[in-house]
Amino acid sequence: MTTVTNTAEPANGRRRGPSMADVAREANVSGQTVSRVSNGRENVDSETRERVLAAMRKLGYRPNSAARALRSGRFHSIGVIMFTLSSFGNMRTLDAIASAATDAGYSITLIPVPHPTLGEVSVAFDRLSEEAVDGVIIVVEAHLLDESDVELPAGLPVVVIDSTASDRYPVVDTDQAHGARLATEHLLGLGHRTVWHVAGPERSYSAAGRRASWEATLRTHGADVPPVLVGDWSSESGHELGLELARNPEVTAIFAANDQMALGVLRALHESGRAVPGEVSVVGFDDMEESRSFWPPLTTVRQFFGEVGSRSVEALVHEVEGGEPRGTTLVDTELVVRDSTGRPPR
Template structure:
C-alpha cells in the first residue's frame, strides 16, 4: 500500500545526500547553497513530492507571504480584473492569494469577514467592498492583521483606495455638454451599489451646478436587459439626445433598445458607458466609454497591504483615488 505520510526534510536530505539544514536553505530560497547542490535538492523534492511547511516557514520569517482577498462578488467584470491584478502583483513579489466571499445575513460585516481571515495563514487582507457594511464606520482592524479596503467611502481606520466614481460622472457630463447636448439622461446601477450611488451624485451635481434640467433617473441592475428597457423608454422622449449609462452592459443594451424603437446612435441619441468591458466581446465596437483602471487599483491595493505586512505605514482616513480614462469611439455626435 502506498504511504500517505508527508515527505519530510529528512527524507529529501537522505535522497539528495545532503544535510537537513541544506534542504531547509533551499526550501527558504537562501543563496548560501551551491548551484549543483541546489539542483540535487530540488530534483529530490520533485521526485519525492515534497511540499514546504509554510507554517514552519512563517514561524521562522514572521510571514506566510499570503494576502487574503474578501469580496461580495467574484464574477463581475471589475472584481475579476481587480483579483487578477492583485494575483499578478502577488506573484511578482513571491506572495500567494487566498480568496473569501463575504457572508450573508448577520455575518455580513467587516468584523466577521476579518475574523474568518484571522483563522487562515494570511499576512494581510484586501476587502473589495461593493456595498457599505453596517460596521464600516466602527470597524477597527486587528493590530496583527493589516487591512486595506477598496471602497467609495474613506475609512477612518484602514487605508482606502478606489476608482474616481464621482469624477467619472462629472467628466462624462462635461464631455457630452461640450458636444452641444442641452442635458444628459442617466441609466444608473442598483441602489445598493456604492459605485452606482456616487456616479448618480456626480451626474446630478454636474447638471445642477450648471443650472441645467436634471432628467428622471432610470435604475438598472448592471445587466444589458435593464439597459435595453431604459433605451426603449428613452426613445419616446424627444428631448433625450444624450445618455450616460453607469456601465457598458447597460449602455450597449440601451443602444439596442433605442435602435429597436427606430432611433439611431449617434445620429439621434449619443451614449457613453463605463468600464470599457466590451473589448473582445462585441465586434466592431462603437461605444464611447470611461475606462476604469482596475489593474492599477489592484496593484496599488496589493502594494499598500504588502507595505504594512512588512512593517511600513500607509495613511488612513484618506482615500487613494485612481482616475478614469475617456475612450472615444463613435457613439457620440457633436450637435453644437
C-alpha cells in the same frame, strides 16, 4: 525471530514523503543548510544551493509551508473578501489580484459575499479568523464598511477596493469622479443641453460617486439636472429604463453608469426608433471588451482594473512586511470615444 519495520511505509499504508534529512543525505550537506535553502536564506553559496535544490527535485521534497509559517510568523497568503463574482469589474480585479499576489510570492484565499448586507459581510469577516492569512483585500461594492458593527480581527493589515473605509484602512480605487466628469463633459461639449443619467444601485459606492460627479458637472456648466433613473447594473435594467427615456423627445444624451446598462439602453433606443447617435448619444462606463462590438460601438470610460488589483496587493504586502499603512490611491480613467456619441439633432 526478528521483525523488520519499513520506516518509509507506515502502518496506515501511506508512504511518507521525503524528509529534510533525506535531502541532506542526498546533497551531502547538513540539515541546517537544507533549512536555509527551504526558507530562502541568502547565506548559502550558489553551488551548494543548486545541489540542495537538485536533491529536492530528485526526491520530490516540498518544504512544509505550515512549519515555515510558524517559524516566520507569516503564511504568505492574502484573504480576498468580494461581493459578487459575476460583475465584469470584480472578475478583472480579482484576476489582477491573483496575478500580483503570485508575483509577490503569496497565494490568495477567496471569501465571496453573496449579498451586500451587513450580516453577510460580518460573517465573511468572522471567517477570516479561521483562515491562515497575513492580510486581507476587501472588494465590497457597497456602503458597509463604515458600520460600527463591522470589525476585522485586530492587527490584520487591510486594503479596501471600491468602497468606503473612513480613515481606518488604505483604499485603492478608480477615480470615479474623474471618469463621470469626462463622460458628462464629452456630451456637453458636443452641444447637448443636458445629460440624462442611468445610475447604478443606490447602495453602490462606485455608482454614488459617478452620480454625484455627473450632477456636479452639470451644475458647473449651468446645465439642468434631469431626474435620475436607477438600475441594477444589468443590461435588463438598462433596457427597461432606456424604453422610458426613449419616450421623452427631450432626451438627446444619456450617460449610463456601466457598459452593461448602456447596452440595454442602446437596444431600447433601437426598438423605439431613436437613432444613435443621430438622435440620442450614449456613453457607458468600464470599457468592457465587448463594448467595441456593440452597435454602434460604445463611447465609454475606461477603468484600469488590472492596475487597481496590482496596487492593492502592493499596498497590502507593503504593510504586511512592516511598512506604514498607505492612504488613498486613485487610479485614473480614460474616455474612449467611439461611434455612439455625436452632436444633437438640429
